[in-house]
Amino acid sequence: MGLNLKELRRLEAKANELRHITVDTVLHAGSGHIGGAMSVMDIMTILYYRFMRIKKEDPHWQDRDRFILSKGHAGIGFVSILADLGFLEREQLKTFNLTGSDLGIHLDCTKAPGVDASTGSLGHGLSIALGMAQAARQLNKDFITYCVLGDGECNEGSVWEAAMAVSHYNATNLITFVDRNRCMIDGDTEDVMKLEPFAAKWRAFGFDTLEIDGHSFVELNDAIEHALKAEKPVAIICNTIKGCGIDFMAGDFRWHYGAINEELAEKCHASLGKYYQTRLEGKGV
Amino acid sequence: MAGGISYTSDETTKLSTGEVYAKMLCDLAEQDPRIVTLTADLAKSTKIGAFMERFPERFYNVGIAEQNMFGIAAGMAKCGLIPFTSCFAIFTSCRGLDQIHTDICYQNLNVKMIGSHAGTSFGQAGTTHHSTEDIAIMRSMANLVVIVPADGLETANAVQAAVAHQGPVYLRINRGFDQAVYDSMEYGYEIGKAVQLHDGTDLTIIACGSGVFQAVQAARELASVDGVKARVLNMHTIKPIDREAIMEAVHDTRRIITVEDHTVIGGLGGAVAEVIAEGGMACAFRRLGLQDAFSPIGLHEDLMSHHKIDANGIIETVRELLQLDFEEDDDWTDEV
Numbered sequence: 001m002g003l004n005l006k007e008l009r010r011l012e013a014k015a016n017e018l019r020h021i022t023v024d025t026v027l028h029a030g031s032g033h034i035g036g037a038m039s040v041m042d043i044m045t046i047l048y049y050r051f052m053r054i055k056k057e058d059p060h061w062q063d064r065d066r067f068i069l070s071k072g073h074a075g076i077g078f079v080s081i082l083a084d085l086g087f088l089e090r091e092q093l094k095t096f097n098l099t100g101s102d103l104g105i106h107l108d109c110t111k112a113p114g115v116d117a118s119t120g121s122l123g124h125g126l127s128i129a130l131g132m133a134q135a136a137r138q139l140n141k142d143f144i145t146y147c148v149l150g151d152g153e154c155n156e157g158s159v160w161e162a163a164m165a166v167s168h169y170n171a172t173n174l175i176t177f178v179d180r181n182r183c184m185i186d187g188d189t190e191d192v193m194k195l196e197p198f199a200a201k202w203r204a205f206g207f208d209t210l211e212i213d214g215h216s217f218v219e220l221n222d223a224i225e226h227a228l229k230a231e232k233p234v235a236i237i238c239n240t241i242k243g244c245g246i247d248f249m250a251g252d253f254r255w256h257y258g259a260i261n262e263e264l265a266e267k268c269h270a271s272l273g274k275y276y277q278t279r280l281e282g283k284g285v
Numbered sequence: 286m287a288g289g290i291s292y293t294s295d296e297t298t299k300l301s302t303g304e305v306y307a308k309m310l311c312d313l314a315e316q317d318p319r320i321v322t323l324t325a326d327l328a329k330s331t332k333i334g335a336f337m338e339r340f341p342e343r344f345y346n347v348g349i350a351e352q353n354m355f356g357i358a359a360g361m362a363k364c365g366l367i368p369f370t371s372c373f374a375i376f377t378s379c380r381g382l383d384q385i386h387t388d389i390c391y392q393n394l395n396v397k398m399i400g401s402h403a404g405t406s407f408g409q410a411g412t413t414h415h416s417t418e419d420i421a422i423m424r425s426m427a428n429l430v431v432i433v434p435a436d437g438l439e440t441a442n443a444v445q446a447a448v449a450h451q452g453p454v455y456l457r458i459n460r461g462f463d464q465a466v467y468d469s470m471e472y473g474y475e476i477g478k479a480v481q482l483h484d485g486t487d488l489t490i491i492a493c494g495s496g497v498f499q500a501v502q503a504a505r506e507l508a509s510v511d512g513v514k515a516r517v518l519n520m521h522t523i524k525p526i527d528r529e530a531i532m533e534a535v536h537d538t539r540r541i542i543t544v545e546d547h548t549v550i551g552g553l554g555g556a557v558a559e560v561i562a563e564g565g566m567a568c569a570f571r572r573l574g575l576q577d578a579f580s581p582i583g584l585h586e587d588l589m590s591h592h593k594i595d596a597n598g599i600i601e602t603v604r605e606l607l608q609l610d611f612e613e614d615d616d617w618t619d620e621v
């Protein structure tokens with residue numbers, strides 16, 4: 001079932017709202033991993049607001065779909081969703097990074113309800129996700145596990161150990177996303193440690209591999225619908241922009257982690273406002 | 286042999302500890318062409334980017350692949366280079382451990398590993414980035430020298446000493462600026478030799494890393510407020526540990542407190558406990574640090590106070606320890 005206009009509008013509005021909330025959280029915290037939070041936002045939005053079966057009143061519901069943010073440093077973006085869903089209080093976002101807070105840069109699943117795994121050490125998420133997917137089969141449950149990796153994260157050998165195993169076990173109840181924003185901390189992924197031919201690597205590991213625009217809900221929707229029916233595990237390489245929506249950050253690896261003050265936050269909000277309009281116009285929404 | 290480089294505190298107050306490390310390594314590399322550096326997408330974060338700018342052809346960024354980095358460093362060392370790896374302490378001691386154990390320490394290779402953002406110095410990043418087990422882990426590796434400098438100038442000394450030392454070295458430094466313990470590099474830094482920073486006979490505070498500044502503060506306050514004479518030892522080398530200084534402290538002061546931004550299990554406190562237990566002299570003993578727990582998040586200074594490894598926490602423990610009644614027998618050998 002493709003996305004209808006109403007649904008598309010709803011997702012666009014939600015992603016926009018979440019990006020604004022994220023800017024505010026970064027402002028309160030003083031700094032944060034804003035670049036990677038913005039690039040992954042549309043992927044998380046379509047998962048949480050269209051596909052994932054979760055219970056807002058029960059974050060620990062046993063049959064829920066699982067989400068592993070393997071690039072755990074994007075926690076500052078993820079908490080916008082957790083607060084919007086009601087797993088966290090909106091006010092709690094203002095404590096992000098403060099001493100003693102339950103919300104730090106890399107989310108702690110023992111403290112933040114709705115977080116399925118404590119990530120932050122890169123290269124762990126896909127293995128954990130595979131464990132969950134295999135557990136679903138053991139337990140005769142039909143939940144789906146979604147996992148998002150950073151592209152720089154894919155330098156880690158452990159990602160490929162997991163990938164080999166996902167395909168070996170033919171874990172079709174696990175969907176792997178890569179946030180392909182082409183940036184890591186020290187530069188462009190291709191300058192620091194070449195990943196290309198990237199899709200070919202995933203294919204060689206046995207994945208049905210799609211390459212899409214990770215900021216297009218239509219393409220994300222089609223890819224996920226395909227993955228949910230596929231007979232092989234699917235990897236969705238989402239071409240994205242680091243700092244997506246904020247003109248002075250977009251595509252700049254130096255905004256991996258950065259500090260913003262009131263003035264910059266205003267600029268972020270203004271830029272996001274314009275970006276939202278262009279997105280709506282571009283899609284004829 | 287490279288060395289003989291001295292910085293003044295005028296030069297280093299503007300530099301974070303990581304920047305001092307990078308500056309010293311650049312200066313040493315100027316003298317010694319065997320020095321090369323490796324990082325795992327942390328050139329900017331660990332400050333070793335300065336080396337990349339000065340010696341781009343001697344710098345390797347292997348991407349986010351720590352295990353690979355340590356393996357490559359081992360290969361380089363086998364061929365006579367002196368590789369310095371720059372990575373967060375947690376991803377050095379945990380992620381890279383099998384390579385460090387088997388490729389570097391077992392083969393006794395001349396690799397120098399800088400673990401940055403150590404202890405709770407990257408406090409807000411949480412347990413995935415806190416490094417509160419690395420001293421214990423690294424200390425258990427045979428052949429490995431483990432150094433935890435107290436501040437920027439001591440880091441500069443330790444980097445030079447690491448180059449001069451033949452064999453693997455782990456150097457644990459903090460994120461950002463350390464409070465200055467030293468105002469000069471000329472205090473006789475030597476691997477394996479503790480430095481006494483405050484004299485005393487009532488008890489001894491043995492500290493490393495960020496705990497050292499706090500211990501000195503505590504000793505000063507204890508002297509002025511309580512009239513207590515606390516000895517302070519900067520145990521910058523955890524391995525090989527300075528047994529003599531520890532046993533001398535036990536003999537002279539009979540009360541020992543260790544302070545580290547690390548779990549109390551197996552780190553500085555563990556190392557000192559082993560020496561005391563084998564030394565044959567009883568004493569009152571406390572280990573300050575993380576009490577078998579993962580740390581909450583927060584600013585480094587807040588977490589130091591939470592874990593009672595700041596001056597106030599140390600003072601509190603000293604007062605408690607001094608109230609303890611225990612038999613003071615002048616003839617130590619009786620107690621063996």
Ligand SMILES: Cc1ncc(C[n+]2csc(CCOP(=O)(O)OP(=O)(O)O)c2C)c(N)n1
Pocket residue numbers: 035036037039071073120121122123149150151152153154179181183184185242256325326327349376380
């Ligand atoms: C094992 C490990 N090594 C290093 C780091 C430090 N680190 C945090 S984010 C990051 C770069 C991540 O790049 P990428 O996966 O592309 O994420 P994105 O650009 O989407 O933010 C690094 C090296 C880490 N968190 N974990």
